[in-house]
Amino acid sequence: MTPEAAATPFVDFRDVALAYDEQSGFAVEDISLTIRPGEFVAIVGPSGCGKSTFMKLTTGLKPPTRGSVTVAGQPVTGPLKFVGMAFQAPTLLPWRTTLDNVLLPLEIVEPYRSTFKRDRAKFADRARALLRTVGLDGYGDKFPWELSGGMQQRASICRALVHQPKMLLLDEPFGALDAFTREELWCLLRDLWSEQRFTVILVTHDLREAVFLADTVYVMSARPGRILARREVDLPRPRDLEVTYSDAFSQIVFDLREKIGRVRKPVDLAAAKAAA
Amino acid sequence: MNRATLRRLEAWAPWIILLALLAVWQAICSIFKVSDFIFPSPYTIAQALVEYAGPIAGHAWQTFWTTMIGFTIGVAVGLSLGIAVGTSRFVYRGLYPLLVAFNAIPKVAFVPILVVWFGIGSVPAVLTAFLISFFPIVVNVATGLATLEPELEDVLRSLGATKSDILWKVGLPRSLPFFFASLKVSITLAFIGTVVSETVASNEGIGYLMMSAGSSMKMPLVFAGLAVIGVMAMAMYEFFALLERRMTGWAHRGGHAPA
Secondary structure (H helix, E strand, O other): OOHHHHHOOOEEEEEEEEEOOOOOOEEEEEEEEEEOOOOEEEEEOOOOOOHHHHHHHHHOOOOOOEEEEEEOOEEOOOOOOOEEEEOOOOOOOOOOOHHHHHHHHHHHOOOOHHHOOOOHHHHHHHHHHHHHHOOOOOOOOOOHHHOOHHHHHHHHHHHHHOOOOOEEEEEOOOOOOOHHHHHHHHHHHHHHHHHHOOEEEEEEOOHHHHHHHOOEEEEEOOOOEOEEEEEEOOOOOOOOHHHHHOHHHHHHHHHHHHHHHHHHHHHHHHHHHHHO | OOHHHHHHHHHHHHHHHHHHHHHHHHHHHHHOOOOOOOOOOHHHHHHHHHHOHHHHHHHHHHHHHHHHHHHHHHHHHHHHHHHHHHHOHHHHHHHHHHHHHHHHOOHHHHHHHHHHHHOOOHHHHHHHHHHHHHHHHHHHHHHHHHOOOHHHHHHHHOOOOOHHHHHHHHHHHHHHHHHHHHHHHHHHHHHHHHHHHHHHHOOOOHHHHHHHHHHOOOHHHHHHHHHHHHHHHHHHHHHHHHHHHHHOHHHOOOOOOOO
């Protein structure tokens, strides 16, 4: 990558606001941020702060009411075509085998789409290799409902990455998993990212997850969502799980927690006053 | 009783109940000496079935194929309307209330109109079978399409999927279990439609047979007609139930999924 390419942001939000309809007011407001190519960004905040709205804006699934969103130098006007997404629910298709689920994006995204029938064997090999890296070797021919929740989520991440997207959007992907599986998948995501260096936007309300994985953490306020703070995580890479027990790590988590705490308090006080 | 014998007993349950029912029926008719003109016993019905086997088979075949043609049209129309209603908000808003109103009209009310248009015979029967059978298919297919998870749609749209991609790759496969479930309901309704139309406006078919047998006081033959309709509808129901299990096993995975 040339230095200039690194200097131009991959994602550029300028004073973006979005209202879903006229009565409900803004879901997010005054969002301005830039994301470098290959940067790992985490967005944290209380629930209902418009994190998912932020994702919809980035992918072009929703156009902004005000301001502009630019991705890869192009203003976003409709749904982007080079994005991989994964959600809290694995959303795998129960009538397809795990392998066919992972292959789904290749049936839709160009240039794979036009050669899918011809190159199916090659693509299937690629999907199997990807399944192997996430520890699902040999599970390709099983149906998703034959896998555990953690395994389904791994398959879902494979599906998000199989077409080698330039950007990966994750909306609380590990939220429904137990603590051990979650930490295992953190490491998995870390390894995939350091290998392929796609741009990642991770929406989460797990602060440890955000600090462990991300280069930059953004804190959003409660509705209407605004960006309250931006924190670069300067912990050296590669990061092992042990880092989550270090003082430096805890300090960053604590700082972020305090910012979210401050978001909450005035609201609670106002509510208490109104009640009294 | 262990679980295996219980399971085997379960498989035989419909036959056991049927035999018990026939036995009670026969007993009541024999003990109270009920006249065959009022309420024929299973034995006399069986006699009628054997005696009139030839004509019954002919009329049954007539009823069967008219039903199947009407049902096939019903599936085609039901599927297309279901897709339209399930994928387009505009069609849903515009057409759905009309369909519901239409469904509430007893289909027997259409038969006189159909007779005026097409005369006595198979055509009104086919059309009545069609009119009565397409609605459950519309509702089920539309429901299957409309309840698509929004996240899944987001995943596909952010890959650049077109509306028809989403329909073919996700919407339709996902609504298949709904579709097959509605076929089971629709095929039995189609038989009702055919027979209703035949009793009013035909010279052929089980409906006509029952009508004419009734007017010449051959009550065992009327009941034999009822039995034939019941058997045909049940056989077709089982056929579509089997098809459903074969085609959409992933949606009925209670039996063979690992723990």
